[in-house]
Amino acid sequence: xxxxxxxxxxxGVWRRQRLAGWASGVVGAAVVFAGIGFLIPIFLSPDHxxxxxxxxxxxxxxxxxxxxxxxxxxxxxxxxxAFGWALEGRDPDEHxxxxxxxWPLREASLSLAIWxxxxxxxxxxxxxxxxxxxxxxAVAIWMGGETASALVYLIHERLQRxxxxxxxxxxxxxxxxxxxxxxxxxxxxxxxxxxxxAGLVAIGIVAVTKPGVETEYVAAACIFFGAVAxxxxxxxxxxxxxxxxxxxxxxxxxxxxxxxGDLAGEVPIxxxxxxxxxxxxxxxxxxxxxxxxxxxxxxxRQVGQEVARAALAEGTRLGGEEREIGALFVDLTGSxxxxxxxxxTEVVRLLNRxxxxxxxxxxxxxxxxxxxEGDATLCVFGAPAATPxxxxxxxxxxxxxxARLDREIPEVGYGIGISAGSAVAGNVGSxxxxxxxxxxxxxxxxxxxxxxxxxxxxxxxxxxxALARASEAEREEWEQGEQTVLRGRLEATRLAVPRHVxxxxxxxxx
Numbered sequence: 001x002x003x004x005x006x007x008x009x010x011x012g013v014w015r016r017q018r019l020a021g022w023a024s025g026v027v028g029a030a031v032v033f034a035g036i037g038f039l040i041p042i043f044l045s046p047d048h049x050x051x052x053x054x055x056x057x058x059x060x061x062x063x064x065x066x067x068x069x070x071x072x073x074x075x076x077x078x079x080x081x082a083f084g085w086a087l088e089g090r091d092p093d094e095h096x097x098x099x100x101x102x103w104p105l106r107e108a109s110l111s112l113a114i115w116x117x118x119x120x121x122x123x124x125x126x127x128x129x130x131x132x133x134x135x136x137x138a139v140a141i142w143m144g145g146e147t148a149s150a151l152v153y154l155i156h157e158r159l160q161r162x163x164x165x166x167x168x169x170x171x172x173x174x175x176x177x178x179x180x181x182x183x184x185x186x187x188x189x190x191x192x193x194x195x196x197x198a199g200l201v202a203i204g205i206v207a208v209t210k211p212g213v214e215t216e217y218v219a220a221a222c223i224f225f226g227a228v229a230x231x232x233x234x235x236x237x238x239x240x241x242x243x244x245x246x247x248x249x250x251x252x253x254x255x256x257x258x259x260x261g262d263l264a265g266e267v268p269i270x271x272x273x274x275x276x277x278x279x280x281x282x283x284x285x286x287x288x289x290x291x292x293x294x295x296x297x298x299x300x301r302q303v304g305q306e307v308a309r310a311a312l313a314e315g316t317r318l319g320g321e322e323r324e325i326g327a328l329f330v331d332l333t334g335s336x337x338x339x340x341x342x343x344x345t346e347v348v349r350l351l352n353r354x355x356x357x358x359x360x361x362x363x364x365x366x367x368x369x370x371x372x373e374g375d376a377t378l379c380v381f382g383a384p385a386a387t388p389x390x391x392x393x394x395x396x397x398x399x400x401x402x403a404r405l406d407r408e409i410p411e412v413g414y415g416i417g418i419s420a421g422s423a424v425a426g427n428v429g430s431x432x433x434x435x436x437x438x439x440x441x442x443x444x445x446x447x448x449x450x451x452x453x454x455x456x457x458x459x460x461x462x463x464x465x466a467l468a469r470a471s472e473a474e475r476e477e478w479e480q481g482e483q484t485v486l487r488g489r490l491e492a493t494r495l496a497v498p499r500h501v502x503x504x505x506x507x508x509x510x
Contacts (some may be wrong), residue, residue, distance in 0.1 A: 003089040006166075010086045013159055014079070020155040021107070022068060027232070028115065028148030029064045031195070032141050033057075034224050056137070059125060063118040063141075071110055078106070086163055091170035100167045101177050101272040104160060108153035115145020139202070143195050147232065150187045153179075154239045165270035172280045173272065180273035181244055188233075188240040196229035247275045251282045263290045320426015325438060326381035326394030326466065327420065328367070329446040330358060330401065333413035333454045351375060354412060357404050365397040370438060376450070380438050383425035391420035391469035395462055399477065399498050402460050417449025418462040420469045442466075445493065448486035452495075464494035 082099035085092040092100060099106075123138030157178075179187075203221040250267045257265050263286055269279045332354065338347055358377050359369050367381035367390075379397070382390030398418045405414055423440025445463055453461040467475050479499050483492040 006089060007087050009162055010083060013163055014083075016159050017107075017156050018072065020159060021071065021111070021152055024111070024148040024151035024155065025064055025068050027151060028144035029060065030144075031147050031228065032060055032064075032144035056122070056126070059122055060141070063122060067111075067114040067118050071107070071114055074110055075107060083163065086166060092167055094171075097167045097170060097173075098177055100163060101173075104153050104156035105178055107156050108149045111152045112145055112149035115148060116142060119145065136202070140199075143199060146190060147195050150190055150236065151232075154184070154187060154236060154243070158239055158243060161270040164272060164276075165268050168269040168272065168276060168280075172269065172276075178272045181275065184240045184243060184273075188236045193229065193233065196225040196233075199225040199228075243271070244275060247271055247279055251278060254282055254286070258286060258289065263293060320424045320428070320439075322422055323383045323386065323425045323438075324390060324469070325383050325420065325423050325425065325440075325442060326367070326390035326392075326469075327418070327423070327438070327442040327446040328362070328379040328381070328394045328398055328401075329376065329417045329443075329450040330379070331376035331415050331450045331454065333415065338412075350409075350412065353409055354405070357408060358401060361397055361401045361404060365393045365400070367393055367397060370436070378438075378443065378446075380425070383423075383438055384436065389471050389474075391466045392471040392474040394418050394420060395466055395470050395474050395478065398460050398462065402498070413454065414459060415450045415452070415454030415456075416460045417446040417451070417453055418460075418466050419443075419445035419449065420463075420466040421445075444488070445486065448488065449493075449495075451487065452484070458497040460498055462496040464496060467496050 078099075082096065082103050085096050086100075119138040119141035122141055123134045126134040126137050200222060203218060203225075247267070247270070254265060254267045266283045266286060267279050269276050269283070271279065332351075338350070342350070354375075355369075355372065355377065358379070362369055362379045365381070366387055367379050368384075370378045370380045379394070381387060381393040381397070387393060395418055398416045402414075402416060405412070419442040421440065421442040423438050423442050425438045426436065428435060428437050428439070442465070445465070449461045449463060453459050462478060464480065467478055467480070477499055478496045481495045481497060483494045485492050
């Protein structure tokens with residue numbers, strides 16, 4: 001929001017608050033006039049009623065006007081301290097924030113104090129008629145003041161929501177600094193129930209205890225205060241309900257978005273009570289969920305999505321379990337000479353292109369890249385999630401990987417080795433630091449086959465153990481060759497090479 005728009009918004013809130021203050025005063029004055037009007041026939045004889053009414057009418061009107069002007073003058077003097085930061089386009093400090101958040105309560109308290117003082121003045125003015133009548137007039141004015149003050153608070157708080165949101169955006173108070181839900185409901189009760197019922201009780205007491213009271217005045221009083229209870233009570237209830245329901249609806253809508261997977265949104269914090277703490281709590285929750293998603297995404301990128309899902313679902317513990325796996329080991333040739341001939345940034349860029357192809361092919365075949373070892377990669381099928389044909393998946397991935405490497409990165413040489421069999425898959429390390437890995441003869445054999453493949457023109461070699469465990473359709477894609485003793489092994493291994501390397505995107509055979 002630009003500074004001009006911000007200033008326009010703040011001044012608009014002030015203007016509406018001033019109008020609401022005068023309107024609340026008019027409502028309070030109506031309650032006072034009606035109350036005194038019903039009190040005069042009860043306390044005074046018909047000969048004095050008109051004179052007393054003519055005396056009190058201008059006095060009460062003057063009290064309302066003077067009180068309103070005094071309240072406006074005091075408000076103008078304190079407004080810059082409370083909202084100067086908003087006009088200057090900066091965040092409030094703690095003192096300014098507290099003043100701004102408590103502004104509706106301050107205005108309501110000042111209004112109540114002025115009405116209380118006005119009740120004393122008007123009551124003293126009526127002492128010459130009778131002490132009882134003077135006390136009744138003062139109480140009537142206080143009742144009107146309570147009505148006006150409660151309306152001031154409820155309406156000011158509602159109108160000030162945009163500025164409240166700006167103040168709370170700077171920092172969230174540790175505790176509620178304004179009246180909460182309970183206090184708002186008490187205000188509503190006082191407007192819709194306490195004031196009119198108190199008036200009815202007072203009229204009823206006087207009618208019972210004072211002889212000669214005319215019943216039509218009592219009936220009129222009951223009708224008036226009943227109407228006040230209906231109209232003002234409904235208005236106050238609507239304001240209070242919206243003040244509570246709107247933030248709760250916003251939080252509920254936010255929860256629906258979170259349930260649908262949208263963690264980007266936040267609800268505006270525009271309430272300084274416990275309702276605002278609820279809004280802030282929702283935003284902290286979504287912040288935590290976003291952070292958790294970032295960590296889970298990073299975790300999945302580091303160890304593989306399958307490993308991450310298994311860890312989140314089952315927890316992490318050291319040790320492993322025996323699995324039937326397919327192992328694919330791919331290694332670049334000439335990486336040492338590349339590192340000497342090319343700038344480091346170019347070497348990294350080339351490796352990233354190579355690894356991207358490996359990851360895409362392996363994951364498309366249902367496997368996961370277990371680890372990067374310099375310019376080599378170990379890929380596993382059948383762990384951590386079991387698959388029906390891990391050997392066939394590894395063999396098919398090898399053929400497809402060779403096709404893509406030849407097409408997309410022809411400047412590099414490589415060797416791919418594939419084996420299959422029983423291995424132990426699990427977490428290896430200590431409680432403080434561990435990693436998911438696969439240990440067993442198929443992994444070692446795939447690495448040795450990869451070394452041998454780099455020296456041969458086929459560049460892709462599989463063991464007969466992998467072919468024996470693969471589906472018949474995948475076996476048809478391979479041709480068995482000679483036997484050889486791999487480095488570090490005692491027994492000979494029969495080799496197999498692809499009959500042909502499929503074009504990129506070729507349908508899988510298994």
